[in-house]
Amino acid sequence: MCGIVGYTGRDQAAPILLDGLSRLEYRGYDSAGLAVRDGSAPAEVVKALGKLYHLADKTDQGRALPGTCGIGHTRWATHGDPSMVNAHPHVSGNCSGSGSGPVESDVVGVHNGIIENFTELKEKLLRHGYTFYSDTDTEVAVKLVDYYYKKYKIGPVDAITRTMVRVRGSYALALMFRDYPDEIFVARKDSPLVIGTSEGASFLASDVPAILKFTRQVYYIGNLQVGRIRPGEVLFYDLNGDEVQLPLTEITWDTAAAEKDGYEHFMLKEIHEQPRAVRDTLNSLIRDGAVDLSATGLTDDILRGIRQIDIAACGSAWHVSVAAQYVIEDLAGVPVRVELASEYRYRRIPSSPDTLVIVISQSGETADSLAALRVAKERGALTLAVVNVIGSTIAREADHTLYTLAGPEIAVATTKAYSAQLIAMDALAVRLALVRGAITEEKSGELIAALQAIPDQISRVLEEKQRLQWFSSKIANTHDIFFIGRGLDYAISLEGSLKMKEISYIHSEAYAAGELKHGTISLIEQNTLVIGVLTQSSLFEKTLSNMLECKSRGAYLMGLTTNGNFSVEDSVNFTVYVPKTDEHFIASLAIVPLQLLGYYTSVNRGLDVDKPRNLAKSVTVE
Ligand code: M6R
Numbered sequence: 258m259c260g261i262v263g264y265t266g267r268d269q270a271a272p273i274l275l276d277g278l279s280r281l282e283y284r285g286y287d288s289a290g291l292a293v294r295d296g297s298a299p300a301e302v303v304k305a306l307g308k309l310y311h312l313a314d315k316t317d318q319g320r321a322l323p324g325t326c327g328i329g330h331t332r333w334a335t336h337g338d339p340s341m342v343n344a345h346p347h348v349s350g351n352c353s354g355s356g357s358g359p360v361e362s363d364v365v366g367v368h369n370g371i372i373e374n375f376t377e378l379k380e381k382l383l384r385h386g387y388t389f390y391s392d393t394d395t396e397v398a399v400k401l402v403d404y405y406y407k408k409y410k411i412g413p414v415d416a417i418t419r420t421m422v423r424v425r426g427s428y429a430l431a432l433m434f435r436d437y438p439d440e441i442f443v444a445r446k447d448s449p450l451v452i453g454t455s456e457g458a459s460f461l462a463s464d465v466p467a468i469l470k471f472t473r474q475v476y477y478i479g480n481l482q483v484g485r486i487r488p489g490e491v492l493f494y495d496l497n498g499d500e501v502q503l504p505l506t507e508i509t510w511d512t513a514a515a516e517k518d519g520y521e522h523f524m525l526k527e528i529h530e531q532p533r534a535v536r537d538t539l540n541s542l543i544r545d546g547a548v549d550l551s552a553t554g555l556t557d558d559i560l561r562g563i564r565q566i567d568i569a570a571c572g573s574a575w576h577v578s579v580a581a582q583y584v585i586e587d588l589a590g591v592p593v594r595v596e597l598a599s600e601y602r603y604r605r606i607p608s609s610p611d612t613l614v615i616v617i618s619q620s621g622e623t624a625d626s627l628a629a630l631r632v633a634k635e636r637g638a639l640t641l642a643v644v645n646v647i648g649s650t651i652a653r654e655a656d657h658t659l660y661t662l663a664g665p666e667i668a669v670a671t672t673k674a675y676s677a678q679l680i681a682m683d684a685l686a687v688r689l690a691l692v693r694g695a696i697t698e699e700k701s702g703e704l705i706a707a708l709q710a711i712p713d714q715i716s717r718v719l720e721e722k723q724r725l726q727w728f729s730s731k732i733a734n735t736h737d738i739f740f741i742g743r744g745l746d747y748a749i750s751l752e753g754s755l756k757m758k759e760i761s762y763i764h765s766e767a768y769a770a771g772e773l774k775h776g777t778i779s780l781i782e783q784n785t786l787v788i789g790v791l792t793q794s795s796l797f798e799k800t801l802s803n804m805l806e807c808k809s810r811g812a813y814l815m816g817l818t819t820n821g822n823f824s825v826e827d828s829v830n831f832t833v834y835v836p837k838t839d840e841h842f843i844a845s846l847a848i849v850p851l852q853l854l855g856y857y858t859s860v861n862r863g864l865d866v867d868k869p870r871n872l873a874k875s876v877t878v879e
Contacts, residue, residue: 258286258331258370258768259284259331259332259333259368259463259873260278260281260282260283260284260285260330260331260369260462260463260464260467260720260836261281261328261329261330261345261366261367261368261369261431261450261461261462262274262277262281262328262329262431262460262461262462262463262467262468263277263327263328263329263367263431263441263443263461263462263486264277264325264327264459264460264461265324265327265439265440265441265458265459265486265487265488265595266325266326266455266457266458266459266488267457267458267461267487267488268325268458269319269320269323269324269325269832270293270319270322270324270325270326270327271291271293271316271319271320271321271322271323271324271327272318272319272320272838273319273460273471273589274291274293274319274327274328274329275291275309275316275319276331276345276467276470276602277315277329277356277460277462277467277468277822278312278329278330278331278403279309280307280330280464280466280469280667280679281310281462281464281466281467282309282331282465282526282833282868282872283381283667283668283669283867283868283874283875284331284369284463284464284874284875285331285332285334285340286308286309286331286332286333286334286868287306287308287333287334287344287549288304288305288306288307288331288332288334288340288341288344288345288510289304289305289309289311289312289329289330289332289341289344290302290304290305290312290329290330290344290345290367291303291304291310291312291316291319291322291327291328291329291330291346291366292327292328292329292346292360292367292433293322293323293324293326293327294324294327294433294528294724295323295324295325296324296325296436296439297326297438298324298359299322299359299360299361299362299435300327300346300359300360300433300435301322301324301358301359301360302348302358302359302360302365303315303316303322303347304341304344304345304346305341305343305344305528305624306339306340306344306544306851308868309331311717311773315345317392317483320728321484325439325457325488326433326438326439326440326441326711327433327462328344328346328365328366328367328431328432328433328441329345329367330345330346330367330368330369330706331550332344332345332496333467333873335371335616335639336375336392336393336394336396337391337392337393337397338392338604339592342390342391342394343391343392344391345366345367345368345393345395345400346365346366346367346395347365347366347368347391347393347395347404348360348361348364348365348366348396349363349364349365349399349402350362350363350389350809351388351390351401352391357424358588362403362435362585363403363406363407363434363435364399364400364402364403364406364432364433364435365399365401365432365433365436365439366395366426366430366431366432366433367395367430367431368392368394368398368399368424368429368430368431369428369429369448369449369450369463369487369807370426370427370428370429370430370447370448370877371394371426371427371428371448371578371879372395372398372424372425372426372428373393373399373425373426374423374424374425374426375394375397375398375426378397378398378423378424378477379397380727381593381674382397382400382401384403384591384594385779386598386693387400387404388615388792391405392476393741394722398420398424398428398430398664399432399760401420401423402416402417402420402432403416404414405419405420405432406434406870410514413432413434413437413440413442413485414442414483414485414494414498415444415498417430417432417444417483418444418483418494418496418497419499419502420444420447420646421444421481421483422496425549426447427444427446427447427448427624427877428444428445428446428447428448429443429444429445429448429450429463429545430443430444430445431443431461432444432729439487439488440485440486440487441459441461441486442483442484442485442486443461443478443481443483443484443486444477444480444482444483445484446478446480446481447480447627447648447650447877448463448622448877449464449620449650449695449877450462450478451463451465451468451475451477451478451648452463452475452476452478452484452486452491453468453471453472453473453474453475453476453761454472454474454475454476454489454490454491455471455472455474455489455504456460456489456522457488457489458471458472458488458489459487459488459489459491460472461484461486461700463875464523464875465508465646465648465665466645466667469508471819472508472818473507473508473509474505474506474508475505475506475507475646476491476493476503476504476505476506477506477653478493478503479493479497479503479531480502480508480650482494482495482496482501483495483498486575496507501580506648512784516592521860522668522684522860522866522867523666523667523668524668524672524760524853524856524858524866524867524869525856526669526867527666527667527672527673527855528673528719528849528852528853529719530537530663530664530673530674530866531672531673531676531712531715531717532712532713532715532716533712534624534661534662534663534673534674534677534681535677535711535712535715535845536665536712537662537663537677537782538661538662538663538677538680538838539680539684539708539709539711539812540715541662541707542659542681542684542860543684543708543709546702546703546705547688547691547705548685548687548688548701548705550659550685551662552659553641553657553658553659554656554657555567555641555657555659556787557688557692560688560689560692560693561692561693562611563591563611563612563613563639563689564591564592564611564612565591565592565593565594565611565612565613566585566591566592566594566612566613566614566615566679567593567594567595567596567601567608567612567613567615567633567638567819568581568582568594568596568614568616568617569595569596569597569598569601569602569615569617569629570593570595570597570616570617570618570626571597571598571625571628571876572597572619572671572754572876573619573671573674573675574617574618574619574623574626574671574675574678574754575597575598575617576675576748576749576751576752577617577675577679577682577753578595578615578617578681578682579595579616579747579748579751580679580745580749580844581595581679581682581683581685582590582594582595582748583594583744583748583841584683584686584745584841584842585667585682585685585686587841588686588687588689588690588695588696588704588736588841589686589689589693590690590691590693591689593694594606595672596614596629598623598626598628598629599625599879600815601629601632601633602628602632604687606636607636608633608636608637608638609637609638610637610638611639611640612628612633612638613639613640614630614633614638614641615640615641615642615643615796616629616630616633616638616641616642616643616651616655616683617642617643617644617793618642618643618644618645618651618677619634619643619644619645619646619661619663619671619674619675619678619706620644620645620646620649620874620875620876621645621646621649621650621651621652622646622649622650622651622875622877623651623875623876623877624876624877624879625876625879626650626877627650627654628653628691630641630651630654630655632643632655634656637790639656639657640656640657641655641657641658641659642654642655642657642658642791643659643661643678643681643682644658644660644661645656645661645662645663645677645686646667647660647675660672660686660773661677661678661681662677663676663677666874667867667874668866668867668869668874669759669760669867669869669872669873669874670756670759670760670852670855670866670869672756672778672783672852672870675752675848676715676845676848678713679844679845679848680708680842680845682844683708683842684705684708687704687705687708689750703839704841704842704874706851707838707839707842708842711838711842711845711846712839714835714836714838714846715844715845715846715849717836717850718835718836718846718850719849719853721833721850722727722853723808724833724858725734725833725853725854727851727856728815728854729853729854729856729858729860730830730857731852732786732858733761733858733861733862735745735763735786736763736764736781736786737763737764737765737766737785737786737811738754738757738763738764738765738766738785738786738787738788739766739767739768739773739780739781739785739786739787739788740754740765740766740767740768740788740790740804740844740851741764741767741768741769741770741773741787741788741789741790741800741804741807742759742767742769742770742789742790742791742792742796742800742874743769743770743771743793743796743799743800744793744795744796745792745793745840745841745843745844746770746790746791746792746793746800746847747767747768747769747770747790748844749790749792749843749844749847749848749851750767750768750788750790751764751767751816751854752765752844752848752851753767753788753851753852753854754767755767755846756852756854756855756856757851757854757858759854759855759869760856760858760859760864760866760869761843761854761855761858761859761862762862762864762866762869763858764869766794770789770799770800770804770841771799771803771806773803773806774803774806778806781807781810782810782811783811784811784812784813785807785811785812785813786812786813786814786815786816787804787807787808787812787814787815788814788815788816788851789801789803789804789814789815789816789817789825789829790817790847791816791817791823791825791844792817792818792819792840792843792847793820794823794840797818797823801816801823801825804816804829805826805828808828808829813830814828814829814830815830815831815833816828816829816831816832816833817832817833817835817847817850817851818832818833818834818835818837819834819835819836819837819838819843819846819847820834820835824829833850835847835849852856855876863877
């Protein structure tokens with residue numbers, strides 16, 4: 258949940274590191290820091306609290322920190338509060354309160370992940386005379402490397418592998434050793450790390466966009482592997498210290514996809530990219546008028562043999578799973594169980610090879626989702642990853658992978674990746690239904706035509722954004738919002754509510770409309786905003802009744818429904834219409850006004866839309 262970068266080459270490292278960190282700030286922004294060394298001189302460390310621009314100001318955009326080899330970090334606090342002393346880089350020796358200045362230590366490092374047994378390791382190191390200046394697990398890891406390095410008088414690679422054997426948890430570690438100028442050593446377990454090379458220079462980062470400006474040639478270092486990074490040359494080792502060969506991969510997508518492109522915020526840009534993201538994802542799954550999953554390796558025979566589908570995911574990806582549950586069960590008649598990945602991993606759900614476990618994840622690195630995938634594989638299930646980030650850990654470890662083609666998503670609040678996941682799951686449902694004989698070829702063709710119309714329909718919904726902007730200015734000071742719906746409308750409500758609360762900080766909850774009367778309705782007061790999602794014909798009247806029950810207790814109502822299908826204007830205070838489509842696929846359209854509502858409410862409240870407090874884009878801790 259932090260971002261790490263590194264550079265060694267001929268150019269000045271600090272500006273390159275700051276540039277890389279600016280593309281990783283979505284991973285955390287509690288503090289940031291750099292360690293840079295100039296030839297054989299000791300590394301110089303500079304840290305700053307808060308967002309990256311403080312560090313950039315402090316180092317005169319990196320110019321005040323000379324040297325051609327360095328590492329950097331942007332932090333999302335896990336162990337220890339966001340403070341200067343807890344900010345990375347951490348060192349193997351002692352450190353002043355601010356932690357900035359030349360480092361008289363043998364090892365300096367940055368870390369993304371969590372060392373779970375850091376207390377036990379800290380006690381061991383205390384017994385061996387080490388002292389600690391911070392509350393972080395990272396300082397413990399750096400000092401443990403230093404301990405093995407000195408005790409056994411072994412080189413950095415062996416000191417790191419010994420540390421890896423002792424450490425439990427997850428890490429992407431980048432370390433510089435005083436005795437090895439111009440070199441950076443890395444280690445990885447369950448946290449993302451990519452290493453790039455070019456002529457005379459090498460780079461490392463938690464995510465590809467951080468180095469894409471400098472190179473397209475990357476290595477994805479494996480779990481429990483170590484890397485030795487020199488200018489223009491990288492060597493990899495396994496846990497025994499034996500050298501391993503990794504394939505060099507060429508990144509084919511563009512950096513422009515990770516720029517704001519004239520929009521005020523990444524979130525607004527990404528909301529507007531949804532027609533493209535949905536179209537690209539769909540096009541990759543449709544051939545000659547039929548859904549074609551051959552790129553995933555899921556054959557029709559495999560699909561026919563599935564008896565049970567379990568879907569595990571977190572946050573918005575879990576909301577996609579809830580929507581997919583309704584669609585798959587209704588179209589294909591396969592039982593679907595949806596689980597939060599953080600719960601799934603600790604449950605003893607029986608699985609067999611005819612259970613398909615689907616893990617949905619934008620980043621492909623979410624720790625709970627990755628753990629759920631591994632647990633599913635251990636239990637003998639067949640696994641499918643629906644992932645956006647190419648080459649991510651979940652994508653690589655699943656038996657089958659379906660890539661969504663949303664492109665890089667920067668705003669913490671997901672929009673286009675959510676929409677790409679939805680359409681991918683809809684396409685999967687159509688194929689499942691066809692091969693299992695639940696629908697005819699003709700019906701499959703109709704459903705695919707409906708899916709193909711969705712990108713243009715999303716564009717039409719986006720044209721209505723000014724109404725949402727106006728309405729959000731009316732509700733910007735609301736304290737509580739309830740999103741309600743039944744069936745698929747409940748799944749849409751879950752995501753609408755998350756979009757609102759995560760960036761506007763307004764308390765909001767989603768309820769299956771029929772559940773309100775079992776307790777929650779007591780929270781409805783004069784002017785409490787209740788947003789009802791009413792897109793499903795068979796459930797429309799029931800949800801409307803639930804909304805009216807709220808109105809009679811003082812609620813202010815917004816209704817979200819489909820054009821020309823249902824009339825709610827007489828019953829509610831504000832109505833939003835989206836175009837009609839097959840009702841199974843309506844989430845792709847109905848979510849867009851709710852994304853816009855969350856976005857504009859956050860803007861109206863003067864908040865940091867793209868980087869909401871306490872959050873990070875990629876949650877690589879448990
Ligand atoms: O990368 P993932 O899709 O696995 O992330 C899962 C959640 O952390 C994510 O969907 C989160 O809820 C969104 N950023 C919310 O907008």
